[in-house]
Amino acid sequence: MIELKQLTKRFGDIEVVRDLSFSIAPGTVLGFLGPNGAGKSTTMKMITGFLEPTSGSVEVYGHDVVTNRRAAQTLVGYLPEGAPCYEDMSVKRFLSFMAEMRGFSGVDRDRRVAEVIGQLSMNNVAHQRIETLSKGFKRRVGLAQAILHDPQVLILDEPTDGLDPNQKRQVREMIKNLAEDKIVIISTHILEEVSAVCGRAIIINQGQAVLDASTEALMARAAAYGGLSLGLAQASQEAVMARLGSLGPNVQIHVLGEHRYIVSGQPSEGSLATRVIECAQTAGWAIEHFEQLTGALDAVFADVTEGRV
Amino acid sequence: MANLSAIFKRELVSYFITPIAYVFILVFLVLSSAFTFYLGQFFERGQADLTPFFNFHPWLYLFLVPAVSMRLWSEERKSGSIELLLTLPIALWEAVVAKFLAGWVFTGLALAGTFPLWLTVAYLGEPDHGVIVSSYLGSWLMAGAFLAIGSCMSALTKSQIIAFIVTGSVCLLFVLAGFPLVLDFFDAWVPQWVMDTLSGLSVLNHFVAITRGVVSLKDGLYFLSMVALWLYLTVLALEAKRGS
Numbered sequence: 001m002i003e004l005k006q007l008t009k010r011f012g013d014i015e016v017v018r019d020l021s022f023s024i025a026p027g028t029v030l031g032f033l034g035p036n037g038a039g040k041s042t043t044m045k046m047i048t049g050f051l052e053p054t055s056g057s058v059e060v061y062g063h064d065v066v067t068n069r070r071a072a073q074t075l076v077g078y079l080p081e082g083a084p085c086y087e088d089m090s091v092k093r094f095l096s097f098m099a100e101m102r103g104f105s106g107v108d109r110d111r112r113v114a115e116v117i118g119q120l121s122m123n124n125v126a127h128q129r130i131e132t133l134s135k136g137f138k139r140r141v142g143l144a145q146a147i148l149h150d151p152q153v154l155i156l157d158e159p160t161d162g163l164d165p166n167q168k169r170q171v172r173e174m175i176k177n178l179a180e181d182k183i184v185i186i187s188t189h190i191l192e193e194v195s196a197v198c199g200r201a202i203i204i205n206q207g208q209a210v211l212d213a214s215t216e217a218l219m220a221r222a223a224a225y226g227g228l229s230l231g232l233a234q235a236s237q238e239a240v241m242a243r244l245g246s247l248g249p250n251v252q253i254h255v256l257g258e259h260r261y262i263v264s265g266q267p268s269e270g271s272l273a274t275r276v277i278e279c280a281q282t283a284g285w286a287i288e289h290f291e292q293l294t295g296a297l298d299a300v301f302a303d304v305t306e307g308r309v
Numbered sequence: 310m311a312n313l314s315a316i317f318k319r320e321l322v323s324y325f326i327t328p329i330a331y332v333f334i335l336v337f338l339v340l341s342s343a344f345t346f347y348l349g350q351f352f353e354r355g356q357a358d359l360t361p362f363f364n365f366h367p368w369l370y371l372f373l374v375p376a377v378s379m380r381l382w383s384e385e386r387k388s389g390s391i392e393l394l395l396t397l398p399i400a401l402w403e404a405v406v407a408k409f410l411a412g413w414v415f416t417g418l419a420l421a422g423t424f425p426l427w428l429t430v431a432y433l434g435e436p437d438h439g440v441i442v443s444s445y446l447g448s449w450l451m452a453g454a455f456l457a458i459g460s461c462m463s464a465l466t467k468s469q470i471i472a473f474i475v476t477g478s479v480c481l482l483f484v485l486a487g488f489p490l491v492l493d494f495f496d497a498w499v500p501q502w503v504m505d506t507l508s509g510l511s512v513l514n515h516f517v518a519i520t521r522g523v524v525s526l527k528d529g530l531y532f533l534s535m536v537a538l539w540l541y542l543t544v545l546a547l548e549a550k551r552g553s
Contacts, residue, residue, distance in 0.1 A: 052552040078396045084388050084390045085393065086323065086390055088323055100315040101316075102397070103311075
């Protein structure tokens with residue numbers, strides 16, 4: 001259980017995190033979303049005890065991060081933004097060092113380091129200096145040190161930023177496998193990541209939580225959710241507006257561009273897709289493009305963070 | 310203590326897996342010898358001692374020690390690895406002391422690399438070995454004091470260059486506090502107790518006292534309390550950054 005109570009952080013006059021309160025139960029993968037500078041990293045740094053809040057509190061399984069920092073930090077694994085580490089060390093030496101700092105020693109330490117290296121498929125680079133590794137491997141080293149002590153809480157600041165699509169997929173798989181019965185907090189501004197790994201999402205903007213919902217509920221908020229993207233080449237815009245508009249008062253039509261439309265809402269009778277196809281057939285429009293929209297998260301994101309909701 | 314020794318080892322090894330150690334030791338050996346033989350007139354003096362060698366140490370350390378200390382914390386802050394270190398369940402002072410000790414042992418090793426000079430004077434004449442031992446000790450203590458000042462400055466900034474310059478300047482203040490020129494300048498118009506405090510704070514006076522062969526409790530305590538004070542300030546600086 002992690003609990004944030006009225007968490008506030010000010011740097012000078014700038015309020016980076018404002019009155020943020022929420023709690024996270026074990027078994028949750030929380031996507032922490034927001035535009036750059038929204039306060040995601042700062043919040044994570046306060047949960048890990050790297051920064052102290054200006055006011056408010058963070059409790060990790062009952063341990064206050066300020067007054068009982070070391071107890072809280074024992075339970076947390078942290079991948080800071082950009083996965084910094086001691087790059088002049090080899091992967092194995094670095095992980096051995098981190099394992100020692102986490103209380104492993106001797107045979108235990110070597111066994112645990114070997115396990116984690118295997119788990120993140122780094123056997124081939126174990127003796128290489130970290131500075132010579134690709135971004136993807138560096139990120140894995142960062143993940144490896146975060147999970148060394150099998151922590152209850154994993155805090156990953158932009159774990160897939162800058163990785164290629166394959167590496168992104170791999171990292172997401174790893175996170176999913178690690179997740180069960182732990183608390184995982186992932187910050188990102190890549191929205192597909194949220195639908196891929198997170199069960200819950202919190203969007204913060206200018207230091208405040210503007211939305212806190214399950215990922216499904218979040219996607220359902222998209223204006224275009226359940227709508228249709230249409231391409232009708234030969235039809236005139238007036239004709240399209242008139243015919244589709246007659247489907248019912250709740251049907252909205254957005255003109256995207258020449259011959260491209262987004263139709264959403266519930267028609268007076270039948271389903272939107274069947275009624276739209278009927279219209280097209282009776283009017284003799286050629287359908288060039290037809291797509292059922294599942295609700296793009298970026299639309300929700302834009303709405304929420306630009307204050308349109 | 311396990312944490313402290315793990316960080317200490319990591320830090321000490323890191324000097325040697327990068328070129329820093331070799332460049333530093335080489336420059337230290339070349340400069341300290343050059344100063345001794347050319348400026349210090351080692352041979353012309355006709356005395357079998359290492360006074361000309363040790364006399365230059367305060368000045369040499371003014372720019373060599375900041376070069377070691379500037380990376381202690383600035384580099385961690387710059388690369389972001391400080392986020393790893395400070396989110397580990399360790400006490401802050403352990404990290405501060407461990408890093409300092411690694412740097413101190415490292416400068417000690419560089420200093421130990423000058424032993425051929427000792428052999429030289431021992432071969433050429435009959436030096437007072439007690440004086441030489443205490444001078445080495447004094448030199449190492451002085452390096453420790455500078456290093457602790459540097460640790461604090463390095464904790465305050467992520468720029469190694471700023472850490473270097475500020476450390477050099479602060480160390481210079483502590484050296485100059487006991488320099489006759491400076492003392493004479495103040496002599497005319499400040500009360501005697503200020504003068505005493507100034508020269509009491511001077512690195513130079515304490516160092517010179519030790520190189521005369523007298524390791525007094527007072528001089529030893531001076532350097533050790535400088536170390537303790539500046540390391541304590543380092544901890545405060547890091548704590549302040551956590552809360553700022």
